[in-house]
Amino acid sequence: MSDLRKAIFLDRDGTINEDVGFLKDPSDIHLLPGTIDALLKLQKKYLLFVITNQSGIAKGLMSMEEVMQVNEKLNEMLSEKGIFIEQWYVCPHNREDNCSCIKPKPYFVLKAKKDYGLNLNESFVIGDHFHDTMTAREQGLFGLYLLTGHGGRHLCDLPSDILIFHRLSDAAEWIMQHEDPKAALLQQIEKGASIISNGGVVAFPTETVYGLGADAFLPEAVARLFEIKGRPLYNPLIVHISDYDQLYQVAATVPEEALRLTQKYWPGPLTIVLPKRKEIPDIVTGGEKTVAIRMPSNPIALDLIRKSGTPIAAPSANAFSCTSPTTALHVKEQLGNQCDLIIDGGACRIGVESTVVSFVSSRPIVLRPGGISFEDIQRAVSDLQQTDSSKKENAQSPGMLPNHYAPKTPISAFTEIPKCYEDKTDVGILLFQPSEQSFAGTVEVLSRLGNENEAAANFYAAIRRLDALKLKEIVAQFAPPRGVGLAINNRLSKAVKGRVEK
Ligand code: TXA
Numbered sequence: 001m002s003d004l005r006k007a008i009f010l011d012r013d014g015t016i017n018e019d020v021g022f023l024k025d026p027s028d029i030h031l032l033p034g035t036i037d038a039l040l041k042l043q044k045k046y047l048l049f050v051i052t053n054q055s056g057i058a059k060g061l062m063s064m065e066e067v068m069q070v071n072e073k074l075n076e077m078l079s080e081k082g083i084f085i086e087q088w089y090v091c092p093h094n095r096e097d098n099c100s101c102i103k104p105k106p107y108f109v110l111k112a113k114k115d116y117g118l119n120l121n122e123s124f125v126i127g128d129h130f131h132d133t134m135t136a137r138e139q140g141l142f143g144l145y146l147l148t149g150h151g152g153r154h155l156c157d158l159p160s161d162i163l164i165f166h167r168l169s170d171a172a173e174w175i176m177q178h179e180d181p182k183a184a185l186l187q188q189i190e191k192g193a194s195i196i197s198n199g200g201v202v203a204f205p206t207e208t209v210y211g212l213g214a215d216a217f218l219p220e221a222v223a224r225l226f227e228i229k230g231r232p233l234y235n236p237l238i239v240h241i242s243d244y245d246q247l248y249q250v251a252a253t254v255p256e257e258a259l260r261l262t263q264k265y266w267p268g269p270l271t272i273v274l275p276k277r278k279e280i281p282d283i284v285t286g287g288e289k290t291v292a293i294r295m296p297s298n299p300i301a302l303d304l305i306r307k308s309g310t311p312i313a314a315p316s317a318n319a320f321s322c323t324s325p326t327t328a329l330h331v332k333e334q335l336g337n338q339c340d341l342i343i344d345g346g347a348c349r350i351g352v353e354s355t356v357v358s359f360v361s362s363r364p365i366v367l368r369p370g371g372i373s374f375e376d377i378q379r380a381v382s383d384l385q386q387t388d389s390s391k392k393e394n395a396q397s398p399g400m401l402p403n404h405y406a407p408k409t410p411i412s413a414f415t416e417i418p419k420c421y422e423d424k425t426d427v428g429i430l431l432f433q434p435s436e437q438s439f440a441g442t443v444e445v446l447s448r449l450g451n452e453n454e455a456a457a458n459f460y461a462a463i464r465r466l467d468a469l470k471l472k473e474i475v476a477q478f479a480p481p482r483g484v485g486l487a488i489n490n491r492l493s494k495a496v497k498g499r500v501e502k
Pocket residue numbers: 206208209210211212235236237238269271273285288290291292294296314315316317352353354355356358367368396397398399400
């Protein structure tokens with residue numbers, strides 16, 4: 001028996017291989033991209049187990065033998081590549097059967113613990129379903145959630161303290177760097193807080209995009225944010241707070257309607273613009289008498305603000321006018337070692353920036369569409385206006401430039417991808433959802449389920465992947481103009497306006 005005592009419990013469908021629904025024919029097995037490399041990396045330090053729920057057996061749609069055949073074939077495909085799975089555990093029940101072995105129940109994990117003498121406090125469970133990540137949580141297992149498989153569909157049900165990753169390979173990379181994840185994350189947050197209180201700059205995850213933060217009351221620290229990003233000083237920042245006391249340290253007045261809106265959507269992807277208190281330095285607000293404020297819901301962000309003991313001014317952690325970062329790696333690629341610390345909290349679950357609502361003119365106005373839809377804000381705020389921020393003359397704040405968020409590759413966007421792009425090999429295609437069209441170039445699909453939230457969570461990472469291929473052009477499909485789809489379309493339109501002509 002191996003002397004490894006730490007384990008990774010993997011879900012099967014949607015985590016290791018594509019989830020085709022009731023998979024019973026071994027010829028339908030398709031490994032997800034990066035599976036082999038990720039498992040090879042993980043097995044250097046961890047024993048690998050698979051726990052799969054196959055409710056198709058209880059439903060009479062397939063037999064245990066068929067499931068075993070699929071497992072055997074998968075096992076063969078992995079072992080050919082040098083990957084060894086210790087056990088394939090199968091729960092053949094429906095959730096309603098109230099069996100003892102369905103995830104998140106710890107049955108198989110405890111069995112493995114007993115049979116292999118595992119230390120669960122140093123073990124992980126990885127899957128594309130909320131139940132995977134909750135498996136044996138009380139037994140000390142640390143759950144990581146994937147956006148592959150059904151991951152996009154259940155994002156809304158996920159507790160906010162679960163870390164999410166775009167792919168198994170991203171989760172594997174994170175695990176290899178965080179052997180004792182709970183302690184390591186806490187240490188990073190404490191280190192970050194001490195850097196911020198000493199006037200330094202820290203990149204940190206929020207639920208929308210990664211932010212680059214400094215103490216909002218220290219003008220020299222805030223000046224470094226502008227310097228690192230290469231951002232013009234007239235472009236004001238958002239001040240991030242962790243409680244309502246801090247709201248009143250930042251805002252001079254808070255209208256009743258603004259307060260009601262925050263009570264509905266904070267902590268979360270909502271930013272409100274209010275008259276500022278004089279203690280807020282001018283550099284934070286670009287010389288304006290108003291200030292943008294947000295209470296993020298990401299627990300790492302909240303804890304960082306709390307432990308820093310001060311509101312944190314933070315723009316998105318990307319170079320000025322470029323694609324926003326939704327993973328720590330994106331920050332590292334663009335800003336490198338210029339920040340004092342990058343806290344790696346996995347991928348951002350919303351994936352587009354917060355909705356900015358201003359309460360400083362006669363009528364409340366949505367200045368930037370974002371993580372909370374216009375329809376939702378409209379339900380909570382009477383007489384709401386929406387800016388057409390694509391028009392420069394309509395920009396209500398100097399920061400709302402019409403050419404933000406651009407990749408380096410020239411980009412154009414359409415409701416349907418024109419036929420003339422189908423046979424072009426040097427064009428990258430960014431689809432909102434799977435299409436009947438076939439393309440000769442590289443295709444990225446934002447949501448296999450045609451769901452705006454899933455698409456938003458994948459949006460910036462997909463654009464970056466296409467951008468990295470150094471293609472002649474990226475051609476994108478607009479999202480349906482509803483919910484967070486409006487925010488995706490807003491970013492796409494701005495990226496098109498900011499396109500770099502080669
Ligand atoms: O989701 C987000 O909002 C992310 C995360 C890090 O919280 N932050 C973000 O920050 O997107 P940034 O700096 O990239 O965008 C701030 C937006 C800009 O469009 C800016 O013009 C607007 O907020 N803004 C800031 N202060 C303002 C003010 N006083 N009046 C009007 N708009 C303001």
